[in-house]
Amino acid sequence: MFDLITKRDSNVKNDVLSGITVALALVPEAVAFAFVAGVEPMIGLYAAFMMGLITSAIGGRPGMISGATGAMAVVMVALVAQHGVAYLFAAVILAGLLQILAGVFRLGKFIRLVPYPVMLGFVNGLAIVIFLAQLGQFKVLDSMGEHVWMQGPMLYIMLGLTLLTMAIIYFLPKLTTAVPASLVAIVTVTLLVHGLDLDARTVIDFVKDMVPAEQRDTVTLAGELPTFAIPTVPFTWETLMIILPTSVILALVGLIESLLTLSLIDEMTDTRGRGNKECIGQGVANTVNGFFGGMGGCAMIGQSMININSGGRGRLSGITAALVLLGFILFAAPLIEMIPLAALVGVMFVVVIGTFEWASFRIIRGVNKEDAFVLFLVTAITVIADLAIAVVVGVIVSALVFAWKHATHIIARTHVDDRGWKVYELEGPLFFGSVLHFRDLFDPQGDPDEVVIDFKDSRIWDSSGLDAIDGLADKYKEQGKKLHIRHISQECNALLTKAQEYVEINVNEDPRYHIATDKLG
Structure with missing residues:
Protein backbone atom coordinates (compact mmCIF):
# COMPACT_ATOMS: atom_id res chain seq x y z
CA MET A 1 0.00 0.00 0.00
CA PHE A 2 2.66 2.51 1.04
CA ASP A 3 6.01 2.63 -0.76
CA LEU A 4 8.06 2.97 2.39
CA ILE A 5 11.46 2.01 1.05
CA THR A 6 12.94 4.06 -1.74
CA LYS A 7 16.16 3.11 -3.52
CA ARG A 8 17.53 6.64 -3.92
CA ASP A 9 21.18 7.06 -3.08
CA SER A 10 22.23 9.35 -0.27
CA ASN A 11 22.50 13.07 -0.98
CA VAL A 12 22.73 16.18 1.17
CA LYS A 13 19.24 17.53 0.44
CA ASN A 14 17.48 14.25 1.13
CA ASP A 15 19.50 13.65 4.28
CA VAL A 16 18.87 17.14 5.72
CA LEU A 17 15.13 17.19 5.01
CA SER A 18 14.74 13.62 6.24
CA GLY A 19 16.65 14.49 9.41
CA ILE A 20 14.26 17.38 10.13
CA THR A 21 11.30 15.01 9.74
CA VAL A 22 12.85 12.47 12.09
CA ALA A 23 13.60 15.16 14.68
CA LEU A 24 9.91 16.11 14.81
CA ALA A 25 8.93 12.48 15.36
CA LEU A 26 11.59 11.96 18.03
CA VAL A 27 10.15 14.50 20.48
CA PRO A 28 6.99 12.72 21.69
CA GLU A 29 8.72 9.32 21.65
CA ALA A 30 11.61 10.58 23.79
CA VAL A 31 9.23 12.26 26.24
CA ALA A 32 7.00 9.19 26.47
CA PHE A 33 9.89 6.81 27.10
CA ALA A 34 11.31 9.13 29.74
CA PHE A 35 8.05 8.85 31.67
CA VAL A 36 8.10 5.07 31.19
CA ALA A 37 11.53 4.96 32.81
CA GLY A 38 10.40 7.25 35.63
CA VAL A 39 12.69 10.17 34.78
CA GLU A 40 12.15 13.79 33.65
CA PRO A 41 11.27 14.52 29.99
CA MET A 42 14.54 16.39 29.39
CA ILE A 43 16.52 13.26 30.26
CA GLY A 44 14.75 11.45 27.42
CA LEU A 45 15.31 14.37 25.00
CA TYR A 46 19.01 14.53 25.90
CA ALA A 47 19.26 10.79 25.28
CA ALA A 48 17.63 11.11 21.86
CA PHE A 49 20.07 13.89 20.92
CA MET A 50 23.24 12.16 22.10
CA MET A 51 22.33 8.67 20.89
CA GLY A 52 21.32 9.98 17.49
CA LEU A 53 24.42 12.17 17.04
CA ILE A 54 27.06 9.69 18.17
CA THR A 55 25.71 6.54 16.52
CA SER A 56 25.14 8.40 13.26
CA ALA A 57 28.71 9.71 13.33
CA ILE A 58 30.62 6.57 14.31
CA GLY A 59 28.12 3.67 14.13
CA GLY A 60 28.08 0.92 11.55
CA ARG A 61 24.78 1.67 9.76
CA PRO A 62 24.35 5.02 7.96
CA GLY A 63 20.72 6.06 7.89
CA MET A 64 19.75 4.20 11.08
CA ILE A 65 18.32 6.36 13.87
CA SER A 66 19.01 5.76 17.56
CA GLY A 67 17.44 7.36 20.59
CA ALA A 68 15.60 6.64 23.83
CA THR A 69 13.53 3.47 23.36
CA GLY A 70 10.73 1.70 25.15
CA ALA A 71 12.57 -1.63 25.18
CA MET A 72 15.33 -0.13 27.34
CA ALA A 73 13.04 2.19 29.32
CA VAL A 74 11.09 -0.70 30.84
CA VAL A 75 14.37 -2.22 32.10
CA MET A 76 15.25 1.03 33.90
CA VAL A 77 12.04 1.45 35.89
CA ALA A 78 12.93 -0.70 38.89
CA LEU A 79 16.44 0.72 39.29
CA VAL A 80 15.21 4.33 39.15
CA ALA A 81 12.37 3.64 41.57
CA GLN A 82 14.60 1.91 44.14
CA HIS A 83 17.87 3.82 43.92
CA GLY A 84 17.31 7.06 41.99
CA VAL A 85 18.39 8.54 38.68
CA ALA A 86 22.11 8.74 39.61
CA TYR A 87 22.28 4.94 39.69
CA LEU A 88 20.58 4.87 36.29
CA PHE A 89 23.33 7.06 34.82
CA ALA A 90 25.97 4.73 36.30
CA ALA A 91 24.17 1.69 34.90
CA VAL A 92 23.98 3.27 31.44
CA ILE A 93 27.75 3.96 31.53
CA LEU A 94 28.49 0.35 32.43
CA ALA A 95 26.07 -0.91 29.76
CA GLY A 96 27.89 1.23 27.21
CA LEU A 97 31.26 -0.19 28.22
CA LEU A 98 29.88 -3.73 27.85
CA GLN A 99 28.61 -2.87 24.36
CA ILE A 100 32.02 -1.47 23.41
CA LEU A 101 33.63 -4.73 24.54
CA ALA A 102 31.10 -6.68 22.43
CA GLY A 103 32.24 -4.70 19.40
CA VAL A 104 35.96 -5.00 20.21
CA PHE A 105 35.64 -8.78 20.53
CA ARG A 106 33.61 -8.86 17.29
CA LEU A 107 30.48 -10.40 18.79
CA GLY A 108 28.21 -8.53 16.38
CA LYS A 109 28.52 -11.36 13.87
CA PHE A 110 26.39 -13.59 16.05
CA ILE A 111 23.31 -11.67 14.89
CA ARG A 112 23.60 -13.89 11.81
CA LEU A 113 22.45 -16.78 14.01
CA VAL A 114 18.97 -15.25 14.21
CA PRO A 115 16.79 -17.35 11.84
CA TYR A 116 14.53 -15.75 9.23
CA PRO A 117 11.25 -16.66 11.03
CA VAL A 118 12.60 -14.93 14.16
CA MET A 119 13.41 -11.84 12.07
CA LEU A 120 9.86 -11.83 10.69
CA GLY A 121 8.42 -12.18 14.18
CA PHE A 122 10.66 -9.38 15.45
CA VAL A 123 9.53 -7.01 12.68
CA ASN A 124 5.84 -7.87 13.03
CA GLY A 125 5.97 -7.66 16.81
CA LEU A 126 7.61 -4.24 16.78
CA ALA A 127 5.08 -2.99 14.23
CA ILE A 128 2.26 -4.05 16.55
CA VAL A 129 4.00 -2.46 19.56
CA ILE A 130 4.40 0.83 17.66
CA PHE A 131 0.73 0.72 16.66
CA LEU A 132 -0.49 0.04 20.19
CA ALA A 133 1.71 2.83 21.54
CA GLN A 134 0.01 5.32 19.21
CA LEU A 135 -3.43 4.40 20.52
CA GLY A 136 -2.50 6.11 23.77
CA GLN A 137 -2.62 9.43 21.93
CA PHE A 138 -6.40 8.95 21.58
CA LYS A 139 -6.85 9.29 25.34
CA VAL A 140 -7.36 12.42 27.45
CA LEU A 141 -7.53 13.16 31.16
CA ASP A 142 -10.99 13.31 32.71
CA SER A 143 -12.02 15.35 35.74
CA MET A 144 -10.75 12.60 38.04
CA GLY A 145 -7.30 12.64 36.48
CA GLU A 146 -7.81 9.31 34.72
CA HIS A 147 -6.96 8.66 31.07
CA VAL A 148 -10.13 7.96 29.05
CA TRP A 149 -10.79 7.55 25.34
CA MET A 150 -11.64 10.64 23.32
CA GLN A 151 -15.26 11.12 22.36
CA GLY A 152 -17.32 13.42 20.19
CA PRO A 153 -15.82 16.21 18.04
CA MET A 154 -12.33 15.85 19.55
CA LEU A 155 -12.18 12.20 18.47
CA TYR A 156 -13.50 12.98 14.99
CA ILE A 157 -10.95 15.77 14.53
CA MET A 158 -8.13 13.50 15.73
CA LEU A 159 -9.17 10.74 13.33
CA GLY A 160 -9.65 13.16 10.44
CA LEU A 161 -6.24 14.79 10.90
CA THR A 162 -4.56 11.39 11.25
CA LEU A 163 -6.13 10.19 7.99
CA LEU A 164 -5.19 13.46 6.28
CA THR A 165 -1.57 12.98 7.36
CA MET A 166 -1.52 9.43 6.00
CA ALA A 167 -3.15 10.55 2.74
CA ILE A 168 -0.52 13.25 2.18
CA ILE A 169 2.29 10.76 2.80
CA TYR A 170 0.70 8.32 0.36
CA PHE A 171 -0.25 10.65 -2.50
CA LEU A 172 2.44 13.38 -2.42
CA PRO A 173 5.28 11.12 -3.70
CA LYS A 174 3.14 10.46 -6.79
CA LEU A 175 3.32 14.20 -7.54
CA THR A 176 6.82 15.10 -6.37
CA THR A 177 9.69 13.68 -4.35
CA ALA A 178 11.47 17.00 -3.93
CA VAL A 179 10.65 17.10 -0.21
CA PRO A 180 9.85 14.32 2.27
CA ALA A 181 6.12 13.61 2.32
CA SER A 182 6.17 13.13 6.10
CA LEU A 183 7.60 16.61 6.67
CA VAL A 184 5.02 18.18 4.34
CA ALA A 185 2.24 16.30 6.15
CA ILE A 186 3.35 17.49 9.59
CA VAL A 187 3.69 21.13 8.49
CA THR A 188 0.37 21.08 6.60
CA VAL A 189 -1.63 19.59 9.46
CA THR A 190 0.01 21.97 11.97
CA LEU A 191 -0.91 25.03 9.87
CA LEU A 192 -4.43 23.68 9.34
CA VAL A 193 -5.04 23.13 13.06
CA HIS A 194 -3.82 26.55 14.16
CA GLY A 195 -5.20 28.38 11.13
CA LEU A 196 -8.71 27.03 11.71
CA ASP A 197 -8.32 26.96 15.51
CA LEU A 198 -9.32 23.28 15.68
CA ASP A 199 -9.72 21.54 19.02
CA ALA A 200 -6.76 19.20 18.50
CA ARG A 201 -4.27 17.95 21.07
CA THR A 202 -0.67 19.04 20.62
CA VAL A 203 2.71 17.80 21.83
CA ILE A 204 2.66 20.06 24.87
CA ASP A 205 -0.81 18.74 25.82
CA PHE A 206 0.65 15.23 25.77
CA VAL A 207 3.53 16.29 28.04
CA LYS A 208 1.23 18.09 30.48
CA ASP A 209 -0.97 15.01 30.83
CA MET A 210 2.02 13.04 32.09
CA VAL A 211 3.00 15.32 34.98
CA PRO A 212 1.21 16.14 38.25
CA ALA A 213 -1.53 18.77 37.97
CA GLU A 214 0.38 21.35 40.04
CA GLN A 215 3.29 21.29 37.56
CA ARG A 216 1.34 21.56 34.30
CA ASP A 217 1.37 25.34 34.03
CA THR A 218 5.18 25.44 34.10
CA VAL A 219 5.87 22.49 31.79
CA THR A 220 7.97 23.26 28.72
CA LEU A 221 10.27 21.38 26.37
CA ALA A 222 12.83 24.17 26.44
CA GLY A 223 16.17 23.22 27.95
CA GLU A 224 19.91 23.81 28.02
CA LEU A 225 22.93 21.98 26.68
CA PRO A 226 23.62 18.75 28.59
CA THR A 227 26.60 19.14 30.94
CA PHE A 228 29.27 16.66 32.02
CA ALA A 229 28.91 15.16 35.48
CA ILE A 230 30.15 11.98 37.10
CA PRO A 231 27.17 10.07 38.60
CA THR A 232 26.96 10.77 42.32
CA VAL A 233 27.04 7.17 43.50
CA PRO A 234 29.48 5.47 45.90
CA PHE A 235 32.32 3.80 43.99
CA THR A 236 31.99 0.52 45.88
CA TRP A 237 31.49 -3.16 45.18
CA GLU A 238 27.95 -2.84 46.51
CA THR A 239 27.13 -0.19 43.90
CA LEU A 240 28.51 -2.44 41.16
CA MET A 241 26.30 -5.29 42.31
CA ILE A 242 23.27 -2.98 42.26
CA ILE A 243 23.79 -1.69 38.72
CA LEU A 244 25.38 -4.76 37.08
CA PRO A 245 22.17 -6.78 36.43
CA THR A 246 20.45 -3.75 34.91
CA SER A 247 23.54 -2.87 32.87
CA VAL A 248 23.86 -6.35 31.40
CA ILE A 249 20.19 -6.42 30.38
CA LEU A 250 20.41 -2.89 28.94
CA ALA A 251 23.50 -3.84 26.93
CA LEU A 252 21.89 -7.00 25.55
CA VAL A 253 18.54 -5.39 24.76
CA GLY A 254 20.26 -2.45 23.10
CA LEU A 255 22.53 -4.61 20.94
CA ILE A 256 19.82 -7.07 19.94
CA GLU A 257 17.39 -4.35 18.90
CA SER A 258 20.11 -2.33 17.14
CA LEU A 259 21.63 -5.25 15.24
CA LEU A 260 18.25 -6.60 14.18
CA THR A 261 17.23 -3.15 12.97
CA LEU A 262 20.57 -2.92 11.14
CA SER A 263 19.88 -6.25 9.42
CA LEU A 264 16.38 -5.12 8.47
CA ILE A 265 17.64 -1.89 6.88
CA ASP A 266 20.38 -3.85 5.10
CA GLU A 267 17.77 -6.05 3.50
CA MET A 268 15.46 -3.18 2.58
CA THR A 269 18.15 -0.97 1.05
CA ASP A 270 20.35 -3.68 -0.53
CA THR A 271 23.35 -2.42 1.42
CA ARG A 272 25.52 -3.84 4.18
CA GLY A 273 26.07 -2.34 7.62
CA ARG A 274 28.91 -3.24 9.98
CA GLY A 275 27.61 -4.97 13.07
CA ASN A 276 30.74 -4.78 15.22
CA LYS A 277 31.21 -1.08 14.46
CA GLU A 278 27.58 -0.49 15.42
CA CYS A 279 28.19 -2.25 18.76
CA ILE A 280 31.03 0.18 19.46
CA GLY A 281 28.95 3.15 18.33
CA GLN A 282 26.05 2.18 20.57
CA GLY A 283 28.45 1.63 23.46
CA VAL A 284 30.17 4.99 23.10
CA ALA A 285 26.77 6.73 22.83
CA ASN A 286 25.43 5.09 25.99
CA THR A 287 28.63 5.79 27.91
CA VAL A 288 28.45 9.49 26.95
CA ASN A 289 24.74 9.48 27.93
CA GLY A 290 25.61 8.37 31.43
CA PHE A 291 28.12 11.20 31.88
CA PHE A 292 25.89 13.88 30.35
CA GLY A 293 22.55 13.13 32.01
CA GLY A 294 20.80 11.02 29.36
CA MET A 295 18.85 7.81 29.84
CA GLY A 296 20.64 5.97 27.03
CA GLY A 297 18.96 4.01 24.29
CA CYS A 298 19.47 2.06 21.08
CA ALA A 299 18.31 1.90 17.47
CA MET A 300 14.68 2.91 16.85
CA ILE A 301 12.97 0.94 14.10
CA GLY A 302 10.08 3.41 13.73
CA GLN A 303 12.25 6.52 13.31
CA SER A 304 14.70 4.56 11.15
CA MET A 305 11.85 3.66 8.81
CA ILE A 306 10.72 7.30 8.69
CA ASN A 307 14.27 8.26 7.75
CA ILE A 308 14.61 5.63 5.02
CA ASN A 309 11.15 6.47 3.66
CA SER A 310 12.00 10.16 3.55
CA GLY A 311 15.16 9.53 1.53
CA GLY A 312 17.71 9.58 4.35
CA ARG A 313 20.58 7.23 3.49
CA GLY A 314 23.76 8.80 4.80
CA ARG A 315 25.20 9.66 8.18
CA LEU A 316 24.17 13.26 7.65
CA SER A 317 20.48 12.33 8.07
CA GLY A 318 20.97 11.06 11.61
CA ILE A 319 23.36 13.87 12.52
CA THR A 320 20.84 16.42 11.20
CA ALA A 321 18.02 14.82 13.22
CA ALA A 322 20.09 15.03 16.41
CA LEU A 323 21.22 18.62 15.85
CA VAL A 324 17.73 19.80 14.86
CA LEU A 325 16.33 18.13 17.98
CA LEU A 326 18.93 20.00 20.06
CA GLY A 327 17.97 23.20 18.26
CA PHE A 328 14.35 22.61 19.19
CA ILE A 329 15.32 22.13 22.83
CA LEU A 330 17.48 25.26 22.95
CA PHE A 331 15.71 27.72 20.67
CA ALA A 332 12.41 26.49 19.20
CA ALA A 333 10.56 24.59 21.91
CA PRO A 334 7.31 26.56 21.32
CA LEU A 335 7.25 25.43 17.68
CA ILE A 336 7.53 21.78 18.66
CA GLU A 337 4.97 22.13 21.42
CA MET A 338 2.32 23.31 18.92
CA ILE A 339 2.60 20.29 16.57
CA PRO A 340 -0.68 18.31 16.59
CA LEU A 341 -0.36 14.79 17.92
CA ALA A 342 -2.55 13.61 15.04
CA ALA A 343 0.20 14.49 12.55
CA LEU A 344 2.80 12.43 14.41
CA VAL A 345 0.34 9.57 14.92
CA GLY A 346 -0.38 9.54 11.18
CA VAL A 347 3.33 9.35 10.39
CA MET A 348 3.78 6.44 12.81
CA PHE A 349 0.73 4.61 11.41
CA VAL A 350 2.33 4.77 7.97
CA VAL A 351 5.50 3.35 9.51
CA VAL A 352 3.48 0.51 11.03
CA ILE A 353 1.89 -0.34 7.69
CA GLY A 354 5.24 -0.30 5.94
CA THR A 355 7.12 -2.16 8.69
CA PHE A 356 4.71 -5.05 9.14
CA GLU A 357 5.65 -7.98 6.91
CA TRP A 358 2.30 -8.56 5.25
CA ALA A 359 3.98 -11.15 3.05
CA SER A 360 4.40 -13.33 6.15
CA PHE A 361 0.75 -14.38 5.80
CA ARG A 362 1.56 -15.77 2.37
CA ILE A 363 4.85 -17.18 3.58
CA ILE A 364 3.08 -19.13 6.33
CA ARG A 365 1.17 -21.14 3.74
CA GLY A 366 4.39 -22.15 2.03
CA VAL A 367 6.67 -22.88 4.97
CA ASN A 368 6.56 -25.73 7.43
CA LYS A 369 4.52 -25.57 10.60
CA GLU A 370 7.63 -25.20 12.78
CA ASP A 371 8.69 -21.93 11.13
CA ALA A 372 5.14 -20.59 11.32
CA PHE A 373 5.05 -21.43 15.04
CA VAL A 374 8.36 -19.62 15.66
CA LEU A 375 7.12 -16.57 13.73
CA PHE A 376 3.92 -16.28 15.78
CA LEU A 377 5.75 -17.06 19.03
CA VAL A 378 8.32 -14.29 18.57
CA THR A 379 5.62 -11.83 17.50
CA ALA A 380 3.50 -12.61 20.57
CA ILE A 381 6.39 -12.42 23.05
CA THR A 382 7.59 -9.12 21.53
CA VAL A 383 4.14 -7.64 22.09
CA ILE A 384 3.45 -9.18 25.50
CA ALA A 385 6.88 -9.18 27.13
CA ASP A 386 10.09 -7.85 25.63
CA LEU A 387 12.05 -7.83 22.39
CA ALA A 388 15.21 -9.37 23.84
CA ILE A 389 13.28 -12.20 25.49
CA ALA A 390 11.37 -12.80 22.25
CA VAL A 391 14.53 -13.07 20.14
CA VAL A 392 16.33 -15.33 22.62
CA VAL A 393 13.29 -17.62 22.90
CA GLY A 394 12.91 -17.63 19.12
CA VAL A 395 16.53 -18.61 18.56
CA ILE A 396 16.35 -21.37 21.19
CA VAL A 397 13.10 -22.79 19.79
CA SER A 398 14.49 -22.64 16.25
CA ALA A 399 17.64 -24.45 17.38
CA LEU A 400 15.61 -27.15 19.12
CA VAL A 401 13.42 -27.55 16.04
CA PHE A 402 16.53 -27.83 13.88
CA ALA A 403 18.06 -30.42 16.21
CA TRP A 404 14.84 -32.45 16.29
CA LYS A 405 14.46 -32.43 12.51
CA HIS A 406 18.07 -33.47 11.95
CA ALA A 407 18.12 -36.07 14.71
Missing part, protein backbone atom coordinates in the same frame (compact mmCIF):
# COMPACT_ATOMS: atom_id res chain seq x y z
CA THR A 408 16.75 -38.70 12.31
CA HIS A 409 18.78 -37.56 9.29
CA ILE A 410 21.63 -39.91 10.11
CA ILE A 411 21.30 -43.14 8.13
CA ALA A 412 23.54 -46.08 7.26
CA ARG A 413 23.92 -48.02 4.04
CA THR A 414 25.27 -51.49 4.74
CA HIS A 415 27.00 -54.09 2.60
CA VAL A 416 29.44 -56.96 3.03
CA ASP A 417 32.77 -56.51 1.25
CA ASP A 418 34.80 -59.22 -0.46
CA ARG A 419 36.60 -60.01 2.82
CA GLY A 420 33.34 -60.78 4.58
CA TRP A 421 33.44 -57.58 6.67
CA LYS A 422 30.18 -55.72 7.25
CA VAL A 423 30.48 -52.05 6.26
CA TYR A 424 28.24 -49.29 7.66
CA GLU A 425 28.46 -46.21 5.39
CA LEU A 426 27.03 -43.35 7.44
CA GLU A 427 25.30 -40.25 6.10
CA GLY A 428 24.22 -37.25 8.19
CA PRO A 429 25.46 -35.42 11.29
CA LEU A 430 26.35 -37.20 14.51
CA PHE A 431 25.53 -34.87 17.42
CA PHE A 432 23.57 -34.87 20.66
CA GLY A 433 20.22 -35.00 18.87
CA SER A 434 21.04 -37.97 16.64
CA VAL A 435 22.95 -40.13 19.14
CA LEU A 436 20.01 -42.40 19.99
CA HIS A 437 19.16 -42.99 16.35
CA PHE A 438 22.86 -43.65 15.63
CA ARG A 439 23.00 -46.42 18.22
CA ASP A 440 19.90 -48.09 16.76
CA LEU A 441 21.60 -48.44 13.37
CA PHE A 442 23.97 -51.16 14.63
CA ASP A 443 23.57 -54.81 15.67
CA PRO A 444 26.64 -55.82 17.70
CA GLN A 445 25.22 -59.26 18.46
CA GLY A 446 24.18 -60.14 14.91
CA ASP A 447 27.10 -58.56 13.06
CA PRO A 448 30.11 -60.59 11.83
CA ASP A 449 33.46 -60.56 13.62
CA GLU A 450 34.83 -57.70 11.51
CA VAL A 451 32.73 -54.50 11.25
CA VAL A 452 33.58 -51.21 9.50
CA ILE A 453 32.00 -47.81 10.29
CA ASP A 454 32.78 -45.36 7.48
CA PHE A 455 32.34 -41.63 8.29
CA LYS A 456 33.26 -40.43 4.79
CA ASP A 457 29.77 -38.92 4.25
CA SER A 458 29.14 -38.10 7.91
CA ARG A 459 30.60 -35.74 10.46
CA ILE A 460 30.93 -35.73 14.23
CA TRP A 461 29.79 -32.37 15.62
CA ASP A 462 30.13 -32.57 19.39
CA SER A 463 31.33 -34.59 22.36
CA SER A 464 28.03 -36.50 22.52
CA GLY A 465 28.95 -38.03 19.14
CA LEU A 466 32.38 -39.02 20.46
CA ASP A 467 30.82 -40.65 23.53
CA ALA A 468 28.41 -42.56 21.28
CA ILE A 469 31.33 -43.99 19.28
CA ASP A 470 33.17 -44.96 22.45
CA GLY A 471 30.02 -46.67 23.76
CA LEU A 472 29.55 -48.57 20.51
CA ALA A 473 33.19 -49.71 20.60
CA ASP A 474 32.57 -51.12 24.09
CA LYS A 475 29.58 -53.15 22.86
CA TYR A 476 31.54 -54.73 19.99
CA LYS A 477 34.45 -55.43 22.33
CA GLU A 478 32.12 -57.22 24.75
CA GLN A 479 31.02 -59.44 21.86
CA GLY A 480 34.66 -60.22 21.03
CA LYS A 481 34.39 -58.52 17.65
CA LYS A 482 36.72 -56.14 15.84
CA LEU A 483 35.49 -52.64 14.96
CA HIS A 484 37.15 -50.53 12.25
CA ILE A 485 36.42 -46.78 12.16
CA ARG A 486 37.34 -44.90 9.01
CA HIS A 487 37.38 -41.31 7.81
CA ILE A 488 37.17 -39.29 11.01
CA SER A 489 39.27 -36.19 11.64
CA GLN A 490 42.52 -36.22 13.57
CA GLU A 491 40.89 -34.04 16.24
CA CYS A 492 38.15 -36.64 16.74
CA ASN A 493 40.72 -39.40 16.87
CA ALA A 494 42.68 -37.58 19.57
CA LEU A 495 39.53 -37.07 21.67
CA LEU A 496 38.31 -40.66 21.47
CA THR A 497 39.21 -42.71 24.54
CA LYS A 498 37.90 -46.27 24.34
CA ALA A 499 37.54 -46.47 20.55
CA GLN A 500 40.86 -44.89 19.64
CA GLU A 501 42.57 -48.22 19.04
CA TYR A 502 40.00 -49.01 16.34
CA VAL A 503 40.59 -45.91 14.23
CA GLU A 504 42.27 -46.48 10.87
CA ILE A 505 44.32 -43.44 9.85
CA ASN A 506 44.57 -42.52 6.15
CA VAL A 507 46.41 -39.21 5.80
CA ASN A 508 45.25 -38.76 2.20
CA GLU A 509 41.54 -39.39 2.70
CA ASP A 510 40.67 -38.62 6.33
CA PRO A 511 39.00 -35.20 6.73
CA ARG A 512 40.26 -32.25 8.74
CA TYR A 513 37.67 -30.39 10.79
CA HIS A 514 37.32 -29.23 14.39
CA ILE A 515 34.73 -30.59 16.75
CA ALA A 516 32.66 -28.56 19.22
CA THR A 517 33.82 -29.73 22.62
CA ASP A 518 35.26 -28.27 25.79
CA LYS A 519 38.10 -30.79 25.64
CA LEU A 520 39.79 -28.65 23.01
CA GLY A 521 39.59 -25.57 25.23
